[in-house]
Amino acid sequence: xxxxxxxxxxxxxxxxxxxxxxxxxxxxxxxxxxxxxxxxxxxxxxxxxxxxxxxxxxxxxxxxxxxxxxxxxxxxxxxxxxxxxxxxxxxxxxxxxxxxxxxxxxxxxxxxxxxxxxxxxxxxxxxxxxxxxxxxxxxxxxxxxxxxxxxxxx
Ligand code: 5GP
Ligand code: ZN
Numbered sequence: 001x002x003x004x005x006x007x008x009x010x011x012x013x014x015x016x017x018x019x020x021x022x023x024x025x026x027x028x029x030x031x032x033x034x035x036x037x038x039x040x041x042x043x044x045x046x047x048x049x050x051x052x053x054x055x056x057x058x059x060x061x062x063x064x065x066x067x068x069x070x071x072x073x074x075x076x077x078x079x080x081x082x083x084x085x086x087x088x089x090x091x092x093x094x095x096x097x098x099x100x101x102x103x104x105x106x107x108x109x110x111x112x113x114x115x116x117x118x119x120x121x122x123x124x125x126x127x128x129x130x131x132x133x134x135x136x137x138x139x140x141x142x143x144x145x146x147x148x149x150x151x152x153x154x
Contacts (some may be wrong), residue, residue: 013104015051017051024079031064037108041118043112044083048072055103056094072107079111086113089120104144 007014016035023035026046037045050068054060060067061067062076079085091108093100112118 006052006054007034011053012102013047013049013106014053017048017049024110027066027075028123029071029141033072034075034109041108041110042113044079046075046079046109048075048107048109050105054105056100056105058094060105065147068105068107069133072109076111079109083111085111086114091120105151 005045011079012021016023016039017033023033025033027048028111031051032048034046034048034053037047042141048068050064052061052064054064057065067099076088076090079088089108089110089112091110092106094105110118110120
C-alpha cells in the first residue's frame with residue numbers, strides 16, 4: 001500500500017507511481033497519474049493511469065474509473081488546445097490477446113494530425129442476424145448478472 005493505494009512490486013506503472021521509475025509526467029493527483037508514452041504513436045501520446053493497481057477494466061472500482069476518465073477528458077482537451085490536434089483516439093487494451101503489454105490498467109490518449117502514420121483499425125464482419133440476437137440476449141435480461149457480478153476473464 002502507498003497512501004492507501006494498492007501497488008504491485010514488480011509492476012512497471014506501480015514503479016512510476018511510486019517514483020521509482022522516471023516518467024514525463026503531465027498530470028498527477030491522489031488517485032491518477034498521466035505521463036507521456038515512451039514509444040508514442042504520435043507526439044503527445046499520453047497514458048492515463050489509476051495509482052491503485054488493477055489489471056483490467058473488469059477489475060477497477062467504479063469510483064477509480066470515474067476519476068481516470070475525467071483525467072482522460074482533460075488531457076484530451078489539453079492536447080487539442082496545446083498541440084492543435086486534428087482528432088484523437090482513446091485506446092484501452094485488456095488482456096494480452098488484445099495487445100495489453102503492461103498489466104496495470106491504463107488509457108492511451110493519442111492525438112491525431114493530418115497525414116500522420118497512425119493506424120487504428122480492425123476488419124468488419126458481415127452480420128449474422130441469429131448470432132447477433134443470441135449475443136444480444138446473453139448481454140441483456142437472459143444473462144441477468146448485475147454489472148458488478150460480471151466475471152470477465154481477460
Ligand atoms: P499496452 O499495450 O499495455 O496497452 O500499452 C503499454 C504502453 O506503455 C505502450 O504504449 C508502451 O510504449 C508504454 N510503456 C512501456 N514501458 C514504458 C515506460 O517505462 N515508460 C513509459 N512512459 N511508457 C512505457
Ligand atoms: Zn501496477
